Amino acid sequence: KSMLARRLPGILPLLDGNEALEVxxxxxxxxxxxxxxxxxxxxxxxxxxxxxxxxxxIGGGPMCRPGEIVLAHRGVLFLDEFPEFRRSALEALRQPLEDRTVTVTRVRDSVLFPADFTLVAAMNPCPCGWRGSRDRECECQELSVRRYAGRISGPMLDRLDLKVELAPLFFTEWVNAGVVRTESSAVVGRRVGKARTLALQRRTTTGAASNASLPAAGLKDVCGLSRSDLNGMRREAVKRGLSARSLDRSLRVARTIADLAGERNVGPEHLAEALLYRAAGPARA
Structure with missing residues (x-):
């Protein structure tokens, strides 16, 4: 998990002049x-x-210095052992994830910092870390597993657009890791760059430089959804109990999936994949 997170900056597009100046x-x-x-x-x-x-x-101190989320602006904030962070620290991330800014206030000063970062969080499936393992049996009680996952609030989980479970490698998989040919970061990075270019081309009509910052108004039009697609999404929303925020965030993910595939419009397969990522996640108490 940690290795994947640390590879992420390597596949993201290079900073442009304005972004580099901000950082x-x-x-x-x-x-x-x-x-x-x-x-x-x-x-x-x-x-x-x-x-x-x-x-x-978040930031603070006598001089209102920027915190980790500000230092991660235009980059990646990686929180390993996610449930182990203080609840107050995690809850403080919620508004910056929506606004992409954070206000640091002290007795005499109030400073607005940019905080447009990609949050990557990693956690074990249970307190002992072996739940679902093919090599060792989990020793945790079901209640302790749910309490462990419950350290992360529902509103915080709602702001995580992609949830993916990773199984430990078999020994043979580890041995063959350098033998089996997979895509390099450079290859993936070029595909990501093309997708970002498509998003930038829509900027004149959307006002957004990336799909993550697409405004809710007009989001359906940007995705080019048919009436059939909208009806299907409505059924899934009712079935899964998704909030309006969740639907908007899933649409942005679907738009990105379509861009990575080089598709002009978002299709049902892109929507299904986006909703699949949102549906995954830890069992809660």
Missing amino acids: TQIHSVAGLLDPANGIVWSRPFRAPHATASTVSM
Whole structure:
């Protein structure tokens, strides 16, 4: 899981001039800028420890310094051992994930920081970590498993668009990892770049530079959904008990899946895949 998260910046499009300037300014304010390197052109990757305080995550202190979510602006924020983070720190992420900004307030100052980051979270399936393993039996009681997952609130889970379960590798899979040919980060990165170009081409009509920031108004038109697709999505929403926010976020994911496939319109297969990612997740108490 950690390896996948750390590879993510390598397949994301390069920062453009404005984005690089934003990231550089943030690092300068935080005192992290290396004068020898000047402008920061690489996408940030931040991986705070699970013991991180709410202030270190959001920002604050006497000088209103930016926190981890601001330092991850235009990049990736990776939270390993997700349920182990303080509940207050996780809940503080909810609004920035919606607004893509965060206001840090102290006694005399209030500073609005940009916080447009990709959140990647990883967790074990249970407290012992062996639930569903093919090699070892889980020793956890069902109630403890649900309590473990319950450390993450429903509204927080609702803001995670893609939920994927990863099974441990068999020994033979580990041995053959360098033998079996798979796509390199460079190949995947080129496909991601093409998809981002399609999103940028729609910017004149949507005002959004990426699918993640597409406004809810007009989202259905951007996806090019047919009446049949809308009816099918309505049925799935009722069946799964999805909120309006969940539907909007699933549409943005479906739009991205279609872009990665080079498709002009979002089809039922793209919608089905997006909803499948949303349906997965830990069992809760």
